[in-house]
Amino acid sequence: MxxxxxxxxxxxxxxxxxxxxxxxxxxxxxxxxxxxxxxxxxxxxxxxxxxxxxxxxxxxxxxxxxxxxxxxxxxxxxxxxxxxxxxxxxxxxxxxxxxxxxxxxxxxxxxxxxxxxxxxxxxxxxxxxxxxxxxxxxxxxxxxxxxxxxxxxxxxxxxxxxxxxxxxxxxxxxxxxxxxxxxxxxxREDDGLARSSRNRFLSPAERRTALALSRALFAGRDRLGAQEALRDRAEAAPGDSARAGALDALGESRLAADAHAVAHARLPGPAAVRESARAVLADAARAEPPLVLDYLALIDPATFAEITEDHAGDALLAVAAKVGTTRLIDNLPLHFAPHGAAS
Ligand SMILES: Nc1ncnc2c1ncn2[C@@H]1O[C@H](COP(=O)(O)OP(=O)(O)OP(=O)(O)O)[C@@H](O)[C@H]1O
Ligand SMILES: CC(C)(CO)[C@@H](O)C(=O)[O-]
Ligand code: BAL
Known part of the structure; x- marks a missing residue:
């Protein structure tokens, strides 16, 4: 035994x-x-x-x-x-x-x-x-x-x-x-919140609001992903309306519409990433308890200066905010592919 x-x-x-x-x-x-x-x-x-x-x-x-x-x-x-x-x-x-x-x-x-x-x-x-x-x-x-x-x-x-x-x-x-x-x-926690010693100060309601930090970063990252995918399609597609017209004439209307949309899509840059992240933070600023934004920055990791619209290479989307009396920070590395001739 x-x-x-x-x-x-x-x-x-x-x-x-x-x-x-x-x-x-x-x-x-x-x-x-x-x-x-x-x-x-x-x-x-x-x-x-x-x-x-x-x-x-x-x-x-x-x-x-x-x-x-x-x-x-x-x-x-x-x-x-x-x-x-x-x-x-x-x-x-x-x-x-x-x-x-x-x-x-x-x-x-x-x-x-x-x-x-x-x-x-x-x-x-x-x-x-x-x-x-x-x-x-x-x-x-x-x-x-x-x-x-x-x-x-x-x-x-x-x-x-x-x-x-x-x-x-x-x-x-x-x-x-x-x-x-x-x-x-x-x-990160399973829901995305970055682990931090200061998280223990958050009440359950504050923690719900604080999730907006990571969600804002993910929204920026996802917008960049969608934008780069769209640009890849634009670069791969013939990109002129003649091709779309030819496809249309052949009765391939879905392909024609797709080629046309890709050829004429506005291809937003870092501004779109900032916009998507800001939208999440703006929602959280109206939550109860509210998020009080300190900064949202899309920066060059070499200098920490804001990147320009034609930036290519690594970048960092960084955020700092207070929820209640607790100040939290978070960031996400991003990569901007170099612009091809199609853009
Ligand atoms: N979630 C995390 N993932 C990876 N490294 C972390 C994380 N949180 C803290 N660290 C790192 O641990 C080291 C010690 O950090 P620190 O003791 O200040 O913890 P902290 O959780 O960041 O505290 P606080 O957020 O309250 O400042 C630092 O190098 C910090 O970057
Ligand atoms: C690096 C460090 C231990 C210095 O006090 C502190 O800033 C931290 O924990 O990140
Ligand atoms: N984790 C960085 C140290 C500080 O907040 O003072």
């Missing part, structure tokens, strides 16, 4: 609180670091799983948990930001982390607020930086410190915070940090 094995709680990752402990910790193989502000969710877990894969079985995965006061502005949610260290240790471990580095504010800033800081430059003043002045300087300063403290071979960041990721890449390049930066795609 077999006895049931007693169930034990999932093992937690080893917790390290100080820089001295971290430096004393063994350092086998490649070290991959995932930086977080804690309150870990499936998005963070995906970063840790990717880190585990990239570090390999002989490498080491370190998760940092630190709510950085320097990147919060006055009146922002520093005080109410969720702090759930015990649960974070279990989540980190289950996803493959070896160590969690969770220093205190005094450990990271022993002399109080640092006088010398990283400046984010022009990109730091756009979009998120326009609404949250100083945010990116504070974020880059702590990322620089955490990179020095953890000394990783690679560090992973989520695409959800696209501007943050772009700035970290820029800092690493501009200031010769010897670390590989890896981007991880945004992890």
């Amino acid at each position: 077999t006895h049931p094995t007693p169930t034990s709680p999932a093992p937690a990752a080893a917790l390290v609180r100080t820089a001295a402990e971290l430096h004393a910790a063994p350092r086998p193989g490649r070290r991959a670091v995932v930086m977080t502000m804690g309150a870990l969710h499936e998005g963070h877990a995906q970063l840790v799983r990717s880190a585990r894969e990239l570090a390999g079985p002989d490498g080491q995965v370190v998760v940092t948990v630190f709510v950085n006061p320097l990147q919060f502005g006055a009146g922002e949610d520093l005080d109410r930001y969720p702090r759930t260290l015990d649960a974070d240790l279990a989540t980190a471990r289950a996803a493959g982390a070896d160590l969690v580095f969770a220093p205190s504010v005094d450990e990271v800033y022993p002399g109080g607020e640092p006088q010398v800081r990283i400046t984010a430059g022009p990109l730091g003043g756009l979009l998120e930086g326009a609404t949250r002045p100083g945010h990116f300087d504070g974020m880059l300063t702590v990322v620089a410190k955490l990179l020095h403290l953890t000394r990783p071979d690679l560090a992973l960041y989520g695409q959800k915070d696209a501007q943050q990721l772009a700035l970290i890449r820029r800092m690493v390049r501009d200031l010769n940090f010897g670390v590989e930066i890896v981007a991880v795609p945004t992890v």
Whole structure:
């Protein structure tokens, strides 16, 4: 007869609180670091799983948990930001982390607020930086410190915070940090909402309204897909009314109509993508509780400047909005095919 094995709680990752402990910790193989502000969710877990894969079985995965006061502005949610260290240790471990580095504010800033800081430059003043002045300087300063403290071979960041990721890449390049930066795609709930530590602040009604962020992005993406399909057909079709007329004469009226429609279709560009996304956000602004839009931007991921109507190549559709007292961000990478002769 077999006895049931007693169930034990999932093992937690080893917790390290100080820089001295971290430096004393063994350092086998490649070290991959995932930086977080804690309150870990499936998005963070995906970063840790990717880190585990990239570090390999002989490498080491370190998760940092630190709510950085320097990147919060006055009146922002520093005080109410969720702090759930015990649960974070279990989540980190289950996803493959070896160590969690969770220093205190005094450990990271022993002399109080640092006088010398990283400046984010022009990109730091756009979009998120326009609404949250100083945010990116504070974020880059702590990322620089955490990179020095953890000394990783690679560090992973989520695409959800696209501007943050772009700035970290820029800092690493501009200031010769010897670390590989890896981007991880945004992890979403089944209904599309991007996972975020701040989602837990949403009431059920607010969450319904908040779904408009991802829906707006999907509407923009779908409009682009429809537009590109239409253009492909226009480029593949003979495209002149003579052909449509000839088909018509042959009694092929459906084909004629199709050829005619494709040949004469207005082929909208980025404006159509913005329009489709805006329509969803405008509906949500009339919902109860309402969505309060901060920005919707269709930007070049290299510069974060709005793309022009003739843009070809990669783009990012990004949105930020408040629902109740909770501010959320989301974005979706898009690709605009180069224009052919038919357009
Ligand atoms: N849904 C997600 N998918 C992929 N990566 C994510 C996701 N959410 C957060 N991350 C990444 O996890 C890292 C830590 O982010 P952070 O701890 O600020 O979590 P967060 O959920 O973004 O919190 P908040 O939205 O409240 O700012 C960042 O690199 C961030 O981009
Ligand atoms: C990168 C980071 C950990 C710096 O505090 C934070 O901005 C975050 O969690 O995205
Ligand atoms: N996830 C980005 C960090 C912040 O909101 O402060």
